[in-house]
Amino acid sequence: MAFASIHFIFLFLPVMLLAYFIIPKRGWKNLVLVLGSLGFFAWADLRHLPLLLLSLLINYLSGLLIQHANDHETPKRAKALMVIALLLNLLILAFYKYFGFLGGIVQSVLPIEVSFPERALPLGISYLTFSALSYILDVHRGTEKAEKNVLNFTAYLVMFPKLIQGPITRYKDVKPGLLELRVNLTDVSLGIRRFIIGLAKKVLIADSLAIAANKVFAADPSTIGAGVAWFGLIAYALTVFFDFSGYTDMALGLGGMLGFKLPENFNYPYISQSITEFWRRWHMSLTAWFRTYLFIPLEFKRRKVKFLRQPTNILLVFLLTGLWHGAGWNFLFWGGYFGLLLALEANGLEKLLKKIPRVFRHLYTLLLVLLGWVFFRLTNLQNWGGFLGALFGRQGWTALETMRSLNILFYIPIAVIAILLCLPILEWVKKVQPARPFLWNSALDLVHIGIFALCVAYILANGFQAFMYAQF
Amino acid sequence: MLARTNRSFSLITFLFCLLIFSVPVFWALRGNNPQGFSLIENRNLQQFNPKDYAFSRVVGSLLRKNFASARESFRGLFTDRSDQVSIEQAASDQFPLRIDMIKAARALDRAFIDLAYFSASDPAIPTDMHSEFLVLPDDSAIIFAPARYDTAVQTQIDQRIENYRTLIAQYPRINFYAYHMDRLPYSPLNPLNPQVPHADAGRSLAYFEQHLPTGLSFAKMDLQSLDEHLQYYYRTDHHWNIHGIILAYNQIYDLLKQKYPDISPRLVLAQVVSFPGADFLGRTAAISFYPIAPDQFEGILVDLPPYRIFESGTEITAVFNLSQNYHAGDYSTEPYYYHYGKYFGTISGFVEYVSANSSTRNLMLLGDSNKEPLHALLAAHYRRTYMINMREYPGDFNLVDFLADHPVDDILVVGDNHILFMDPYSAIDP
Numbered sequence: 001m002a003f004a005s006i007h008f009i010f011l012f013l014p015v016m017l018l019a020y021f022i023i024p025k026r027g028w029k030n031l032v033l034v035l036g037s038l039g040f041f042a043w044a045d046l047r048h049l050p051l052l053l054l055s056l057l058i059n060y061l062s063g064l065l066i067q068h069a070n071d072h073e074t075p076k077r078a079k080a081l082m083v084i085a086l087l088l089n090l091l092i093l094a095f096y097k098y099f100g101f102l103g104g105i106v107q108s109v110l111p112i113e114v115s116f117p118e119r120a121l122p123l124g125i126s127y128l129t130f131s132a133l134s135y136i137l138d139v140h141r142g143t144e145k146a147e148k149n150v151l152n153f154t155a156y157l158v159m160f161p162k163l164i165q166g167p168i169t170r171y172k173d174v175k176p177g178l179l180e181l182r183v184n185l186t187d188v189s190l191g192i193r194r195f196i197i198g199l200a201k202k203v204l205i206a207d208s209l210a211i212a213a214n215k216v217f218a219a220d221p222s223t224i225g226a227g228v229a230w231f232g233l234i235a236y237a238l239t240v241f242f243d244f245s246g247y248t249d250m251a252l253g254l255g256g257m258l259g260f261k262l263p264e265n266f267n268y269p270y271i272s273q274s275i276t277e278f279w280r281r282w283h284m285s286l287t288a289w290f291r292t293y294l295f296i297p298l299e300f301k302r303r304k305v306k307f308l309r310q311p312t313n314i315l316l317v318f319l320l321t322g323l324w325h326g327a328g329w330n331f332l333f334w335g336g337y338f339g340l341l342l343a344l345e346a347n348g349l350e351k352l353l354k355k356i357p358r359v360f361r362h363l364y365t366l367l368l369v370l371l372g373w374v375f376f377r378l379t380n381l382q383n384w385g386g387f388l389g390a391l392f393g394r395q396g397w398t399a400l401e402t403m404r405s406l407n408i409l410f411y412i413p414i415a416v417i418a419i420l421l422c423l424p425i426l427e428w429v430k431k432v433q434p435a436r437p438f439l440w441n442s443a444l445d446l447v448h449i450g451i452f453a454l455c456v457a458y459i460l461a462n463g464f465q466a467f468m469y470a471q472f
Numbered sequence: 473m474l475a476r477t478n479r480s481f482s483l484i485t486f487l488f489c490l491l492i493f494s495v496p497v498f499w500a501l502r503g504n505n506p507q508g509f510s511l512i513e514n515r516n517l518q519q520f521n522p523k524d525y526a527f528s529r530v531v532g533s534l535l536r537k538n539f540a541s542a543r544e545s546f547r548g549l550f551t552d553r554s555d556q557v558s559i560e561q562a563a564s565d566q567f568p569l570r571i572d573m574i575k576a577a578r579a580l581d582r583a584f585i586d587l588a589y590f591s592a593s594d595p596a597i598p599t600d601m602h603s604e605f606l607v608l609p610d611d612s613a614i615i616f617a618p619a620r621y622d623t624a625v626q627t628q629i630d631q632r633i634e635n636y637r638t639l640i641a642q643y644p645r646i647n648f649y650a651y652h653m654d655r656l657p658y659s660p661l662n663p664l665n666p667q668v669p670h671a672d673a674g675r676s677l678a679y680f681e682q683h684l685p686t687g688l689s690f691a692k693m694d695l696q697s698l699d700e701h702l703q704y705y706y707r708t709d710h711h712w713n714i715h716g717i718i719l720a721y722n723q724i725y726d727l728l729k730q731k732y733p734d735i736s737p738r739l740v741l742a743q744v745v746s747f748p749g750a751d752f753l754g755r756t757a758a759i760s761f762y763p764i765a766p767d768q769f770e771g772i773l774v775d776l777p778p779y780r781i782f783e784s785g786t787e788i789t790a791v792f793n794l795s796q797n798y799h800a801g802d803y804s805t806e807p808y809y810y811h812y813g814k815y816f817g818t819i820s821g822f823v824e825y826v827s828a829n830s831s832t833r834n835l836m837l838l839g840d841s842n843k844e845p846l847h848a849l850l851a852a853h854y855r856r857t858y859m860i861n862m863r864e865y866p867g868d869f870n871l872v873d874f875l876a877d878h879p880v881d882d883i884l885v886v887g888d889n890h891i892l893f894m895d896p897y898s899a900i901d902p
Contacts, residue, residue: 007563010495017489046550189482196488208601223670405668407604407617410581410588445484452488453573454580461577463564464602466513466759 001043003164003195003250004202006459012040013254016160020258021183030155030178033258040160041123048122051092052158058088059132060153063139067146070139082140086133093129096121101327124163126324130289131157134170137293144171152178161254165247167265167285177260191256193444196452197426198249203455205418206243207462209235212411217377219406221386225399228406229390235411237373238418241270244283263288270369270422273361274350275341278369286324290317311343318342325376334375341368498568506566512758512808518561525555578761595663599760606664611764613707614756618664618671619657625676625894632893633683635900639871639883640687642902647731647882651724652677652692653712653842654701655888661698672889680893691727693719706767709754711812714744714770717845724850724884732882736829736853743773747798749805758808769811771798776852779827783820784866793817793844816845821864824878825851834879836860838900839886846886854882862898870901 001008016036023029042049062085069078094102096119103116122128135156138144147153156174176182216224216232224232248265255262269281279287298313315336322335345353353361374391378384390399403409434440499520506519522528526548533542549555567573581601589597596606596615605614640648656662660674677692684690693716695701704716712720718741725738751766781789794814797803803811813819819841825848835854837843840861851857858878862869883900885891891898 005560005563006567007560010492010567011559011563014492014496018493043556045553185482185485189485192484192488211601400669402667402669404594404664405618405670407598409592410585410598410601413584413587442483445482445487448484449487449491452491454577456567457573457577460564460567460570461574461581463561464513464574464761465515466755466761 001040003247003254004199004207004455004459006456006463009456012036012043017257026178026180027151030151033159034151034154037155037158037160037163041158041163044123045120048120051122052128055089055092055128055132056154056157058085059135059157060147060150062088062136063146063153064148066136066139070142078140082136085136089129089132089136093125095119096125098323098327124165127162127164127166127168128157130168130286130324131162131170134168134289134293138171147171159255159258159260161251161258161260162262165244165251167248167251167263168289169262169285173263174260177255177258180259183257183259187256187259189445191253191258193253193448194256195250195253196448196455198246198251198253199455200451201242201246201249201421203246203458204451205414205421206239206246207458208414209242209411209418210239212406212408212415213239213377215406215408217387219401221383221390222395223400224390225395225397225401226391226393227397228399228401228403229387231403231408231412231415233370233373233391234419235408235415236377237270237370238415238422240373240376241266241422242418268422268424270366271362271424272365272369273358274345274353274365275338275368276345276350278365279338279342286321290321294320310346314343314346315339326379328379329381330375330379333381334372337372337375495568499566507570510565510571511806512571512761514758514810517565518558519566520559520562525558527555574761582762594667599756599762603756603760605756605760605762607760607762607764608663611762613702613705614760614762614764615662616655616657616710616756618662618668618673619889620670621672621675622670625672626679628894628896629676629680630683631896632899633680633685635902636685636688638902639900640685643871643875646880647689648687649689649691649724649727649731649882649884650892651720651727651884651886652690652892653716653720653886653888654693654695655705655710656701658889659695659701661695661701663698676889676894680889689727689730691723693723706752706754706812708752708757708764708767709812710756711754711842712845713767714772714845717849718744718772720886721846721849724846724886725853728850728853728882728884732833732853736831739774739776739849739852741772741774741849744770745773745799746770747801747803747811750798750803750809750811751805751807752811753808754810754812766807769815771795771815773799774849776848777827777829779825779848779851782824782826783822788823792820792823813841813844817847819844819861819864820859821861821866823847823859825854825857825859827851827855827857829853829855831855833881834858836874836878836880836883837886838862838883838891838898840891840898842888843886850884862900868901872902 001012003009016032019032019036020029023032038049038052041052062081066078066081066085069075069081100116100118103114107114107116135144139146147156152175155178156169156171159174162169213232213236216228217236219228221229245266252262252264263285265283265285267281267284269278272278272281295313295317298316299310302309302313316339318335318339319332320335321338322331322333325331325334353364356364371388374384374387378387389395403412432440507517508519509515510517523532526545529545530542530549533539533545564570578600582599585598585601596608599605599607599614604617606617607614636648636650654661658672658674658676662671662673665671665673681690693704695704704712704719706713721741722738725735729735746768747770750769752769753764753766756762757764757766779789780787781792783792793816794803795816798811798815803814817823829852831854833854834856835850836858837846837850838860840863843859843861847857847859856878858874858880860869885898887898
C-alpha cells in the first residue's frame with residue numbers, strides 16, 4: 001500500500017489514527033500499531049504474511065536466547081546463536097531477492113539448463129532484514145537488551161511507516177516510542193507537515209520527472225544528443241532523490257504522528273563537495289548501518305593488515321551496498337564505483353579537493369554522482385556505452401530525438417523547482433523568527449493543507465482513465 | 473518551517489483530520505448511492521462492494537456453516553489481489569469532487585506547460601502532461617503529434633505492400649481498392665513537423681504510393697493546407713466530421729466506379745443538419761481534459777434504399793446507431809457524451825448490411841472506427857456489404873474461409889497510414 005495513494009490516506013490512515021488515539025494505554029496502542037502494520041503488510045501480498053511471522057519468531061527467540069547466553073556468560077553459545085540468526089535472516093533475503101541473480105551466475109557455469117525464477121519480493125524485505133540484523137547484533141554485543149515483550153518487538157520490526165522504504169532503524173531508535181506515551185499535539189502537527197512535504201516531493205516532483213527520465217532512457221541512445229541525455233540524467237537523479245527522500249519524509253511524518261522519532265535519511269546530498277560527503281548525506285541510515293555493523297568491525301578485525309586495508313574494506317562495504325540496492329551486476333558495479341571513489345578520497349584525493357575552489361568541488365561531486373546514476377538506472381550493461389556516448393556528445397548536442405519529439409520540454413520548470421529544492425531553502429525558512437508566531441504558523445499550516453489538497457488532486461489525476469478506443 | 477512550538481490547538485491537525493476523516497464519512501453516509509458512470513472516461517466507476525469481498529464471503533460462509541465455501545473464499549484471499557485492487561480503484565473512483573480535483577491538477581499542468589513554452593514560438597503546444605496531444609494557438613483544435621518514420625516503419629510498409637500483392641494475385645476476380653484518409657500524425661500538414669526530425673510528414677504515404685501494388689485502385693483525400701484539414705476533422709476528436717465523410721464518400725464513389733461502371737447513382741449528400749445543444753467534446757478533449765470549446769455535432773439527411781444490419785446472424789438495425797433518434801430530436805446534451813459513436817454506430821468486428829436495391833455485387837469494407845459513417849452510404853450501392861474491423865474481429869480473420877460463406881466482388885480498405893499500410897494486424901490474411 002503506497003503512502004501516496006487514496007486508499008492509504010483516506011481509508012487506512014483514518015482508521016489507524018482513530019484506533020491509535022482512542023486507546024489511552026501505551027501497550028494497547030502498540031497492539032493497534034502491530035495489527036495495523038500486519039494488515040498493511042498483508043495488503044501487498046497475503047501469501048508473504050506467514051514468512052513475516054516466521055521471521056519475527058526467529059528474531060524474537062534468537063534475541064532472547066542470545067541474551068540468555070550473554071547473561072550466563074557463555075559467549076561461544078551467544079556467538080553461535082547470533083551467527084545462526086544472521087544466516088537465517090540472510091537466507092530469507094537471498095531466497096527472495098537474490099535467487100534469480102545468483103541462479104544466473106550458477107547457470108553461466110553449468111553445462112545444463114536450470115531454471116532460477118525471480119520471486120515476488122515480500123514488502124520491505126531488505127529494510128526488515130537489516131533492522132532484524134541490527135537488533136541481533138546489538139543484543140549480541142550487549143549494547144541492547146533483548147525485548148521480552150513480543151508486541152514491542154513486533155512493532156519495532158513491522159511498524160508500517162518504515163516498512164516499505166525505511167529508514168533502517170535500530171531498536172534504540174524506536175524503543176522510547178514503544179515504551180512511553182509520548183504523543184503530543186506538537187509532534188502530531190509536525191508529523192503532518194512532514195508527511196505533506198514528503199507527499200508533495202513524491203507526487204508533484206518525483207512522479208512527474210520520472211516520466212521525463214523514463215522517456216529519455218527508453219530512447220535509442222544513438223538518436224539522442226547530449227542535451228537530451230543530460231536532461232534525462234538530471235531528471236532521473238532528481239526523481240531518485242525526491243522519490244526516496246519523499247518517502248522518508250512521509251515515514252518520519254507518520255512516525256511523528258504516532259509518537260516515534262525515526263532517524264533522518266537524507267541531508268541535502270546534492271550540495272556535497274565530495275563523494276565522501278555525499279554518502280554522509282545520502283541514505284544515511286543505510287550508510288550508518290554498514291559503518292556500524294560491517295566497516296568498523298572489518299577495520300578492527302583486519303587491524304594488523306597494513307597494505308590497502310582501509311581501501312579494500314571500503315570497497316567491500318560499497319560492493320555490498322550496491323547489492324543491497326538490487327540484485328544485478330549494474331548495482332554491484334555502482335557500489336564498486338562509489339567504493340573506489342571513496343577509497344581514493346580517503347587516501348589523499350579529498351585533501352587535494354580541498355585545495356580547489358568550492359564550485360569545482362561541487363561540480364566534481366555532481367558529475368561523478370550523476371554518472372553513477374547511469375550505472376544504477378541501466379540494468380543492462382550493454383546500454384551503458386551508448387548512453388555515456390550520448391552524454392559526451394557522440395551525436396552532438398542535438399540529434400534525432402529532441403525535447404519536443406519526446407514531449408518532455410514542459411518538465412524543465414519542474415526540474416528547475418526540484419533543483420532549487422535540493423538546496424537547503426526550507427532550512428532558511430525554518431530560521432525565520434516571525435513577529436507574530438501564531439499568524440506565521442497558521443499561514444504555514446494553510447500552505448501545507450493547500451499542498452496536500454493539490455497532491456490528492458494529482459493522485460486522482462493519475463488514475464484518470466479515458467481511452468481513445470473505449471467502446472462506444 | 474518545521475519549528476517545534478508547544479500548542480494547545482493545531483490548525484494543521486484540525487484541517488488534516490477534517491479532510492482525511494470526512495472522505496470515509498462521506499462514503500459511509502452516501503451508502504447505496506455511489507457514482508456509477510463516468511461519461512468523460514466512458515467507463516463504469518468502481519464501487520465499494522463489501523459483500524463481494526473475499527473476507528466478507530468467508531465470514532458469511534462461516535455464519536451459514538458452509539465450511540467448504542468458507543475454505544474456498546479463504547484460499548482466494550491468498551491467491552489473488554482482486555479485493556485489494558477493487559478497493560483501491562473504488563477509493564479513487566468514488567472520491568468526492570473527483571473530476572473537479574482532476575481539473576485542478578490538469579490546470580496546474582497547463583501552467584507548467586505555458587511556462588515552459590513561454591518564450592518558444594511553437595505552432596502547437598502540449599495539451600497536458602499525459603496524453604501527447606497538442607493544441608493549436610487560440611485553442612482552435614487539439615491535434616496529434618507527428619508520428620515517427622524510420623526504417624522499421626518502412627519495413628512494415630513493405631510487408632503490407634507484399635500482402636496486397638499476394639491478395640491481388642491470389643484473388644484475380646476480386647477488385648481491391650484502398651482509400652487514404654489524411655490524418656495529422658502522418659501528414660505533411662502537421663505544424664509540428666519542422667520541430668520533429670523523424671516526423672513522418674507524408675514520407676510513408678509517398679513511399680507507399682511509389683510502390684503501389686499493381687491492381688490496387690487507390691485514392692486519397694489529398695488535403696492542401698492545415699485549414700482545409702481542420703474543416704474535415706473534429707477539433708476535439710480523432711475522427712473525421714460529416715464534411716470529411718462527404719468528401720470521402722464522393723472520392724470513394726469515383727474510385728469504385730472505375731471497376732463498377734453500373735454502380736447506382738451517387739447519393740446526394742447536401743442536407744447537413746446540426747443538432748442544437750449537441751455540443752461534441754470527443755476523445756482527444758476527454759483524454760487531455762483540455763478546456764476547449766466543443767464541436768457542433770452535425771449529421772446528414774440522405775435518401776437511402778432500405779437496409780438491414782446483422783451481427784452474428786442477429787438483426788441489430790434498430791440499435792446499431794441512433795441516427796434516427798437524433799433526427800427526431802432525441803439525443804443527449806451532456807458534455808462529453810460520445811455523439812460520434814451514438815450517431816454513426818458502435819464499434820464492431822463484423823457487421824453485415826443487406827440492402828434492398830438492384831445491385832448484384834457485394835462489398836467488403838475494412839477499416840477502423842472512421843469507416844462507420846460510410847457503412848450505410850456505401851451499402852446503398854451493393855447488395856450485401858460486410859464491414860470488418862480487424863482489431864475487433866471475433867476470432868482470426870482468414871479471407872479463404874470468409875469468402876466461402878460471404879462471396880464478395882470488391883474489397884475496399886479505408887483508413888489512415890496505420891490502417892492502410894503500416895499496421896500488421898490490419899492486413900488481410902490471404
